[in-house]
Amino acid sequence: MKLSSKICRRIGTCCMAFMLLLSTLPMASCGKKGDASSSSPSSEGSSSSKSSKSSKSSKSSKNNKDEEAIPAEALPAPETAAVFPPPPFVDELRSKNIYILNLDSGKEVWAQGADERIPPASITKIMTCLLALEYVEDLDGESVALTTDINNYLYEQRIDTLGGISMGESFCIRDLLYAMMLQSANEAAMMVGKYVSTKDSRAPEGGDLEVFAEMMNEKAREIGALNTHFVNPTGLSDDNHYSTAKDMALIAQYAWEHPKYGETFQEIVSTNAYTSKPTNRNPNGITWYSIVYPQQNSQSDYYIPDLHGIKTGTLFEPDRDPNPNIHNFVTTVSRDGYTYLFSVCGAPVAGEDSNGNYGRYAKNLAFVDTKLLANWVFETFQVKTLVNVGETMTQVAVNLSWDEKKVDLIAAEKFASLVTVETNADNVQKDVVLYNAKKRMIDRKEEEKYFDAPINKGDELGYVRITTAGNLELGRVRLVAAKSIERSDGLYYMSKFKEFMGKFVFKFLLTFLIIIAVLYILLMIIRNRNKKRYRMKRRPPRPPASRKN
Template sequence: MRPYWTGLMLALVLSFLFVPAVPVQASSGPQITGKSAIMIDAQNGQVLYAKNPDAHMFPASTTKILTAVIALERGKLSDQVTVPREAVTAGGSAIGLQEGERLTLKDLLYAMLLSSANDAAVTIADHIAGSVPGFAALMNEKARQIGARESHFVNPDGMPDPQHFTTARDLAVITRYAMQNAEFRKIVDTSHRNISRADADRSKGPPQEYLWNHNKLLHLYDGTIGVKPGYTVEAGQCLAAAAQRNGRELITVVLDSQGAAIYSDTEALFNYGFSSFQLKQLAGRGQRITSLSVPYGAGPAPVLTAAPFYYDFPAGGQEQGQVEQKVVMEQNMQAPLAAGQKVGQLIFLAHGRELGRVDLVTGQAVNRRVETRWPVWAAGTAIVLLVLRLRVLGRRRSRVRLPRYLR
């Protein structure tokens, strides 16, 4: 995936929208088995449910969500990737890749995200960064960049390690970011797929080319669109999931659940989220809020919202009709201002509680008034000095008396 995609996604996720991390209360919420969990609205990142969301937890194979993000942003789906020795000896789930075998990056991503193949994850890491430690450094850099700052990764597959951990909140942030990539969404919503392993040595037996998605929620819960389960003894049952209903999209993360409870936990969270909240748009992108005049400016400029703002209100509640707006402008501004330059924030409040905020930007450029520009002053000063100089010279000439014979 090209760098422009990365910049665009970061802008959408990080730049203009802030929603408080404290979950809004609709009711007490479901009782779940998982030791740590969270549910967020995919559109605005708002937390709708949380249980120990900031506890450090082993992520198991949900790690591969971040691995896929980095592969999609730094590689090409058509890349021909050679399987290294390190991948062949990777522990845990695998599809039996062979050293020296060549596959496309696309097929490796399907193997990793559908069949949770650790050998595919290590192969991807080696291809992108040259080594597992090098790839882990990219994972940590990316996690911090998108706001998952309480996590630390040391491998691309999620195998247990004391230094490999995340939180439910961080994993939700990573999953939300990943689900904004169309190719990632397509892969994790695929139930089964055949891949090509033309280079595999078939004298060792038929290679696994048929992949099925280990995420049983795709078949258990109507509206599920991905994303990734995981399990190790140390991590317990883990699942990051996404589902859509009536134009809304929710993301859940449940960590360290037990057995089939990982799916019943997730279903309970989705049922709660879809039935207990209503999403309302409080501001549109480019909505005019006020106008702005600044010192030395040639004129006022419209002040617009930089992005839309949505908020999930408890269903049937009165709060959504009692939202107030507060404009806070930047201090010490003066012309010139560029079009689209941030000049303040619009804050949404209900009963004194902040719901969130959106950046305010100029709707057009604000140029300096002509008379305030230093080149104009400089030119004017030069002209005045020139005139004065000419007058002085003229007076001197008038004082010179010609000889009598020249008069």
């Protein structure tokens, strides 16, 4: 019995040690949630590293809930914005800072030095006009006169007023906006800025141009022009007054497309000539003419059909070191149903000719470059539909359904994008990324992605990433199930049983029970042997046999 109890204790100790050993094993095989996966429409098995990155982000946006549809706002953003190659004449351009935007799609077309700081000069007045339209409720009923401080400042700085406004002469705000946007009247811009500042509680009575500059900078940050800082409403030269070609494009786009005052802004900047209302000094009013020459005379070398505004800016100060020596131009051109915004800046006002002589150029090189770029974009790009709503993009296998083995994934919306004229729906790359698709092996060689039924019509199951042949991503379109697929209860419970059979817990319990059974059998064998030995010891000895005489 002592031997039996000792053996039992050892067996129990070994059993406990084995259980502890198993409990320390990793639980990796407890069943994996389906990861997001990618595939192309033609081959569900193909994938890319970019797809896996995108699918990870989509997985996290779902908070790991496999059966929830991804909302539209959770669609992963493109990893890089598509920017097209430069024009073939890029070496001929004299403007150093260029930003071109397609207003129909909001897509950047091409940029060069667009984030470099430049003196914006008079294209600053775009922001001055924007704030006036935003703060002044009655452009015709609210007016302001030219004050002594503004007149004296411009005189002391030897700055041209350009608007022909006299001291004490009063104009409504609408008239002043035309004066500063058409003829770049500096006195008009300062009058507007000082008046608009009175709408801000920080300004003293009568207004303050420093407060207006703060308002300009706050609006720039709101728009997203983060590399811009204004100190005056005119664009007069100052080391702390700077912007970029891209920032000025964003500011112009904001004003051009604004739902409240965008039409008024467009009307002002697209006008060639405007006469003010009569004043106390000019009973017939003052007529101002646009200096945006490319929109005027069709016989001009600068002429660009369907060009509208917006503003020019020039700084040339030979006596200043360094001399800004800069032409800037922000404009829009509409043609064949498309509209582009051009911010063409940093063109030199003066330079050396072929003989090495320094002087002002005969032409405004910003106008020259804009004409080249406008012709290029209209010849090179179009907005085309690349995916139609309801278009089938791929098929994915379905599990747990007797009736359906595949589900069609269709585009949830139409997708159109600015592309080159050679690009169409047939020659762009369309890579499908699936949300939380499961994987299984077919014939131990090929991997197949699938979804478990039930699937409801309209469930969002992934997206398609659209790229050009040059691997520039154009955009993404959500993919939804084309129809509902019901789940078979028999297949569902069978899969759950198989799933449980393959889990670590089941394997652990099964192994443990087998070990216990083996140990029990061994224990019974040992116990039976000990019983036999014990009985043999307790059996009385046989009496010796009697001898016969």
